[in-house]
Amino acid sequence: QLVESGGGSVQFGGSLTLSCVLSGFTSDDYAIGWFRRAPGKEREFVASINWNADKTEYADSVKGRFLISLDSAKNMGNLVMYNLKPEDTATYFCAAAFHISSAWAPTNEGTFEFWGQGTQVTVSS
Secondary structure, three states: OEEEEOOEEEEOOOOEEEEEEEOOOOOOOEEEEEEEEOOOOOOEEEEEEOOOOOOEEEOOOOOOOEEEEEEHHHOEEEEEEOOOOHHHOEEEEEEEEEOOOOOOOOOOHHHOOEEOOOEEEEEEO
């Protein structure tokens, strides 16, 4: 299973760190992705990292403000979010994709097999 934590409420320009802990998997060969769903909108890609942690992808809307990382030894993925804006308000989900080539970080929602329940991030202006 995947369990997210670290969500909360912050003001415009604030920072938050989301964490995603994986448990119950026998393989450490996985890519991690973060997605979000804002009220009334479809779930969208935010960031991803390959299992070697040397390839990352970011949505244009968060590039330069969010930083994704992966600690395979701890089975944990993190998403550090800086300079948060009200439009970042959403439920954030982490997801894992196993046995993906290390040559790329997946961005397609359908590539990810396992999902967390989500954690709420609210940014006030």
